[in-house]
Amino acid sequence: MSEERNMWAQAKQATFAQLTGSGFAVKNLKLPPDFVWGAATAAYQIEGGASQDGKGKSIWDIYSHLEPSRTNGENADITCDHYNRIDEDVKLMKSLGMDTYRFSMAWSRIIPQGGRHDPVNEAGISFYNRLIDALLAHDITPSVTLYHWDVPQALYDRYKAFLNTTEFRADYERYARLCFTRFGDRVKSWVTFNEPYIISIFGHLNGSLAPGHCLEASTDTKTEPWRVGHTIILSHASVVQIYANEFQLSQNGKISIVLNGHFYEPHDATKKADIDAAQLRLEFYIGWFGDPIFLGKDYPASMKEYLGARLPSFTPEDLKLLKDTYSINGFYGMNHYSTKFVRQLTTPAEEDDWTRNIEESSVNNKGEEIGPASSMPWLRIAPGGFRKMLNWVWDRYRLPILVTENGCPCPGEADLRVAIDDQFRQRYIGLYLDSISQAIYEDGVKVEGYYVWSLMDNFEWSSGYGPRYGIVHVDFDTLKRTPKNSAYYLQTTFQERRKDVA
Numbered sequence: 255m256s257e258e259r260n261m262w263a264q265a266k267q268a269t270f271a272q273l274t275g276s277g278f279a280v281k282n283l284k285l286p287p288d289f290v291w292g293a294a295t296a297a298y299q300i301e302g303g304a305s306q307d308g309k310g311k312s313i314w315d316i317y318s319h320l321e322p323s324r325t326n327g328e329n330a331d332i333t334c335d336h337y338n339r340i341d342e343d344v345k346l347m348k349s350l351g352m353d354t355y356r357f358s359m360a361w362s363r364i365i366p367q368g369g370r371h372d373p374v375n376e377a378g379i380s381f382y383n384r385l386i387d388a389l390l391a392h393d394i395t396p397s398v399t400l401y402h403w404d405v406p407q408a409l410y411d412r413y414k415a416f417l418n419t420t421e422f423r424a425d426y427e428r429y430a431r432l433c434f435t436r437f438g439d440r441v442k443s444w445v446t447f448n449e450p451y452i453i454s455i456f457g458h459l460n461g462s463l464a465p466g467h468c469l470e471a472s473t474d475t476k477t478e479p480w481r482v483g484h485t486i487i488l489s490h491a492s493v494v495q496i497y498a499n500e501f502q503l504s505q506n507g508k509i510s511i512v513l514n515g516h517f518y519e520p521h522d523a524t525k526k527a528d529i530d531a532a533q534l535r536l537e538f539y540i541g542w543f544g545d546p547i548f549l550g551k552d553y554p555a556s557m558k559e560y561l562g563a564r565l566p567s568f569t570p571e572d573l574k575l576l577k578d579t580y581s582i583n584g585f586y587g588m589n590h591y592s593t594k595f596v597r598q599l600t601t602p603a604e605e606d607d608w609t610r611n612i613e614e615s616s617v618n619n620k621g622e623e624i625g626p627a628s629s630m631p632w633l634r635i636a637p638g639g640f641r642k643m644l645n646w647v648w649d650r651y652r653l654p655i656l657v658t659e660n661g662c663p664c665p666g667e668a669d670l671r672v673a674i675d676d677q678f679r680q681r682y683i684g685l686y687l688d689s690i691s692q693a694i695y696e697d698g699v700k701v702e703g704y705y706v707w708s709l710m711d712n713f714e715w716s717s718g719y720g721p722r723y724g725i726v727h728v729d730f731d732t733l734k735r736t737p738k739n740s741a742y743y744l745q746t747t748f749q750e751r752r753k754d755v756a
């Protein structure tokens with residue numbers, strides 16, 4: 255490996271103590287001159303202002319107030335109070351040298367009841383106008399996610415939101431069209447949905463995220479998650495078509511979707527069934543959405559075969575829409591955190607099995623862990639898997655990749671000193687950036703940018719305020735923001751990188 259490589263990566267075999275140290279910068283990280291970096295957030299996780307200025311309730315406002323609590327006894331009524339602190343937060347981004355900022359809009363702030371005939375809340379629109387204008391005034395490019403998990407509760411009450419494809423799609427089209435109309439003169443990068451897999455499986459199958467649907471009576475976990483996915487795919491395609499037909503010519507922006515996924519390695523690398531399982535698990539996780547959306551095709555054959563009638567079918571009209579729209583997607587939005595081992599089980603699967611009877615684990619058949627664990631047991635440092643994931647997506651979809659989320663919470667981060675000198679996170683980020691560099695220069699993958707998750711510590715869904723993913727520390731009593739060393743690490747790394755290419 256040349257000296258141009260990230261020094262942390264070269265020290266991979268060394269001990270943790272040798273690898274880390276505050277103020278360490280990746281002097282020779284090689285990335286294209288137009289490669290951009292920034293941070294990502296989501297409305298419910300950071301905004302607060304839960305009922306300020308006419309905001310309606312979303313499924314998360316309800317879910318986070320359920321008794322007994324499903325969110326560690328916490329909610330995001332106030333969280334980081336970003337709603338009232340945009341000037342401070344944008345200045346912070348600028349001081350850290352970010353080129354771009356990925357955030358989501360709260361549908362229920364803009365249309366409190368959510369539906370296509372419901373009134374628009376101008377105060378919600380003006381909040382996002384102020385945010386967008388502040389970013390542009392500081393030369394930070396906004397990237398807007400229309401949906402990051404917070405559907406208006408009224409739509410869930412009316413028709414169960416994603417479970418009614420026709421109604422949801424019509425309401426979402428109106429919401430999207432409104433956003434393009436009101437913000438598209440300044441927003442040139444759009445994401446329709448964040449992580450459809452999580453919305454479908456975690457929201458509607460195992461119920462660990464809102465709406466926690468499986469916990470209600472009369473649910474059918476055999477079919478409903480796949481209906482939800484179907485709704486997302488068709489709603490995405492419709493909105494891409496609307497953008498292309500009505501806005502793109504004058505506004506000149508890009509639109510796509512963000513898919514998440516672990517990379518998978520075989521539990522036993524000598525077993526054909528486990529090698530196949532790794533590929534199949536990727537098809538069931540990413541191909542589920544990626545093949546219809548980015549290839550304009552039906553679901554992967556492996557899914558159709560295994561799920562049979564549990565998987566909805568595309569009509570000829572749907573397939574035409576997918577075919578007409580797939581090439582409009584301007585990038586592949588990738589949220590990626592970690593890698594797991596998988597093995598094919600041979601014992602009978604549950605009726606509502608969604609994994610093709612494939613079991614995930616952090617340890618392989620030799621007892622080797624996939625990597626050191628963060629404070630979340632599933633999230634381990636495994637940069638090799640990231641490089642393979644970038645390759646897998648590029649080979650299958652041939653679209654430039656934007657890494658729309660990547661990051662981790664450090665072990666022991668409840669301790670303020672660990673949080674501020676966040677060596678685990680700096681090491682994680684350094685290694686993952688190096689994987690991007692390798693994917694670009696050694697494998698020929700096109701990667702255009704990197705968003706760290708997250709700008710600041712925030713409400714981590716069902717885990718409440720436990721895990722801290724921010725590169726900026728937030729004291730949830732005083733709401734004071736303090737950059738962690740990883741923030742300066744990223745700032746310096748990208749500054750140095752710029753100097754190198756200049």
Ligand code: GBH
Nearest residue numbers: 296299448449452514589632659707714723
């Ligand atoms: C992202 O989701 C979200 O977009 C973001 O809002 C969130 O704060 C961030 O990540 C950090 O969690 O696979 O069963 O072992 C990531 C979704 C949630 C998927 C945790 C993997 C691990 C449980 N991930 N999940 S499992």
